[in-house]
Amino acid sequence: MIKGKVIFGSILFLVLFSTSCKPVEDDLLDRPYNLVLPAGFPTMSIPADNQLTEVRIELGKMLFFDKALSRDSSVSCGSCHLQSHAFSDVVNISSGIEGRKGMRNSPPLFNLGYHPYFFFDGGVPTLELQVLAPVQDVNEMDHEFPFAVQRLAQNPAYQKMAQIAYKRDFDAFVLTRAIGAFERTLVSGNSTYDKYNNGNSSALNESAKRGLALFTSERLSCSGCHSGFNFTDYSFQNNGLYLQYPDSGRMRVTTLPEDRDKFKVPSLRNIALTAPYMHDGSIATLPEVVEHYNNGGAANPNKDPRIKPLTLTSQEKSDLLEFLYSLTDNDFITNPDYAP
Amino acid sequence: MKALNFKHFAFILLAIFAAVSVTSCSKDHDHDGTGHVHVYFTNKYDGAAQTSTATYTGTNGRDFKITTNNYYISNVRLVDHDGAEVPFTGQYLLAKTGENNELELEGIAAGHYHHIRFDVGIDSVTNHSDPSTYASTSPLAPTTPSMHWSWNSGYIFYRIEGLVDTSAAKNGTVDGAWEMHLGTDSKLASVELDIDLEISEGSHPGLNITMNTEDLFTNIDLGGADIATHTMDNMPLANKLKANIAAAFTVE
Numbered sequence: 147m148i149k150g151k152v153i154f155g156s157i158l159f160l161v162l163f164s165t166s167c168k169p170v171e172d173d174l175l176d177r178p179y180n181l182v183l184p185a186g187f188p189t190m191s192i193p194a195d196n197q198l199t200e201v202r203i204e205l206g207k208m209l210f211f212d213k214a215l216s217r218d219s220s221v222s223c224g225s226c227h228l229q230s231h232a233f234s235d236v237v238n239i240s241s242g243i244e245g246r247k248g249m250r251n252s253p254p255l256f257n258l259g260y261h262p263y264f265f266f267d268g269g270v271p272t273l274e275l276q277v278l279a280p281v282q283d284v285n286e287m288d289h290e291f292p293f294a295v296q297r298l299a300q301n302p303a304y305q306k307m308a309q310i311a312y313k314r315d316f317d318a319f320v321l322t323r324a325i326g327a328f329e330r331t332l333v334s335g336n337s338t339y340d341k342y343n344n345g346n347s348s349a350l351n352e353s354a355k356r357g358l359a360l361f362t363s364e365r366l367s368c369s370g371c372h373s374g375f376n377f378t379d380y381s382f383q384n385n386g387l388y389l390q391y392p393d394s395g396r397m398r399v400t401t402l403p404e405d406r407d408k409f410k411v412p413s414l415r416n417i418a419l420t421a422p423y424m425h426d427g428s429i430a431t432l433p434e435v436v437e438h439y440n441n442g443g444a445a446n447p448n449k450d451p452r453i454k455p456l457t458l459t460s461q462e463k464s465d466l467l468e469f470l471y472s473l474t475d476n477d478f479i480t481n482p483d484y485a486p
Numbered sequence: 487m488k489a490l491n492f493k494h495f496a497f498i499l500l501a502i503f504a505a506v507s508v509t510s511c512s513k514d515h516d517h518d519g520t521g522h523v524h525v526y527f528t529n530k531y532d533g534a535a536q537t538s539t540a541t542y543t544g545t546n547g548r549d550f551k552i553t554t555n556n557y558y559i560s561n562v563r564l565v566d567h568d569g570a571e572v573p574f575t576g577q578y579l580l581a582k583t584g585e586n587n588e589l590e591l592e593g594i595a596a597g598h599y600h601h602i603r604f605d606v607g608i609d610s611v612t613n614h615s616d617p618s619t620y621a622s623t624s625p626l627a628p629t630t631p632s633m634h635w636s637w638n639s640g641y642i643f644y645r646i647e648g649l650v651d652t653s654a655a656k657n658g659t660v661d662g663a664w665e666m667h668l669g670t671d672s673k674l675a676s677v678e679l680d681i682d683l684e685i686s687e688g689s690h691p692g693l694n695i696t697m698n699t700e701d702l703f704t705n706i707d708l709g710g711a712d713i714a715t716h717t718m719d720n721m722p723l724a725n726k727l728k729a730n731i732a733a734a735f736t737v738e
Contacts, residue, residue: 267638275616279636290632293630398718
């Protein structure tokens with residue numbers, strides 16, 4: 147009888163205890179995040195195992211700005227991807243740990259959920275897989291991935307958020323998914339050009355309108371590759387930067403001679419913010435980029451035939467630049483949601 | 487005295503419990519008329535266990551060391567007396583020097599098996615999967631040293647590296663780094679070995695397979711022209727390594 151009372155008491159205690167836990171569990175619930183896309187943008191395809199939630203995005207942002215990701219805790223993703231520059235860097239080649247230099251210019255980060263592959267040579271097919279690269283690259287964070295995961299897993303906040311967001315201990319899956327989730331929210335589509343394109347005909351000045359007409363003209367063929375809402379067709383092209391390249395570009399992953407010296411066409415959104423230019427950051431300013439295309443580039447055997455002398459007048463050059471400046475999205479670079 | 491007796495009693499009880507549970511464990515394999523095989527892979531060099539500290543002399547006369555000798559075994563199949571393949575899909579082994587590289591093949595029908603076939607590397611579907619989706623205990627999860635290329639997503643099928651004497655005089659100073667990282671779908675290497683394997687209900691024989699590491703260097707001038715490959719950047723050397731893999735395995 148007494149034994150029975152003890153058991154009943156224990157059960158009652160357990161029931162009460164679990165009931166009292168409920169409100170706490172409610173606090174731990176994650177909420178789906180509704181990614182608001184700019185007018186005219188297509189639906190973004192988001193992987194089934196990494197649907198956006200508030201805690202996933204917040205965790206990803208914390209990891210993006212955490213220097214513990216690098217072997218000597220000296221650099222974070224945010225070290226070479228600055229919001230003020232549309233998440234690109236201001237130098238031709240960014241410094242990894244110990245001031246090490248890789249071989250390519252840090253790309254801006256926005257509208258990444260639309261990219262069919264990543265890096266200038268397209269060697270990585272998903273945003274989640276992309277996370278593995280800078281962490282392990284000897285010239286960037288130089289960190290063995292399991293060691294990076296072990297270190298970050300010591301952080302109680304990360305552990306708690308991993309449980310809430312992904313219902314598992316902090317691990318490589320959580321690290322890659324969370325950063326991928328945050329990066330998918332980096333959406334930029336509210337430039338002056340967008341306002342014009344969405345019906346405000348006075349958003350662009352007359353010079354920018356003339357620049358837009360030049361940009362889309364057959365004569366210049368800029369929009370042959372820089373096409374669509376994101377101003378890129380993601381193809382691999384040679385634009386005659388050099389006759390001989392130290393970096394073989396797309397051929398590095400395909401080994402095909404026809405891919406030699408070809409690089410993924412970058413978006414032109416926020417282009418005024420992302421100097422220096424080209425895959426190696428070798429052109430310092432946007433007027434110099436326009437001059438490069440006007441000259442037609444070096445006679446590289448894989449150069450796209452659309453890269454040829456354009457004989458632009460100085461007025462045409464300044465109109466083209468005026469249009470390119472209109473692609474800057476000031477809301478994007480000041481959005482507090484993206485700041486650490 | 488009394489306490490001692492109790493300890494003895496407890497120990498005996500524990501021993502009986504352990505014996506019973508072990509017996510019942512191995513019994514589990516016996517009920518369905520099948521047996522299983524423990525396949526072991528051992529990295530050797532000229533017949534002795536390969537170690538990361540030993541200095542070896544290549545056929546080109548250069549001294550060298552092998553500090554890493556890691557590779558994936560997958561797509562294992564046993565071939566029965568009718569020539570039919572019994573596949574063991576979804577089983578991957580990351581073999582390393584000095585480790586107990588064991589692959590347990592279960593549920594094998596009683597009978598005689600004449601060949602074992604396997605691939606060195608990862609099939610083209612799994613090769614392009616995301617390592618971070620696997621449990622950390624899986625051989626396919628991110629590991630160190632890395633067996634995955636992050637810049638050209640795919641697994642490193644074979645990772646072998648070390649130090650070599652690069653001096654013109656071949657004076658025995660082993661201080662230059664060499665490395666061969668083999669990967670990409672076309673570099674999957676198929677291996678077939680003759681075996682004489684009898685499986686009966688409940689049997690669980692071992693099968694010892696040797697990686698004769700010295701055979702990987704056939705036609706490779708380590709320390710000379712063939713100092714490094716990450717496959718894409720030195721395809722000729724990668725192709726030589728791939729060609730050497732199939733002949734480098736033997737059954738003990």
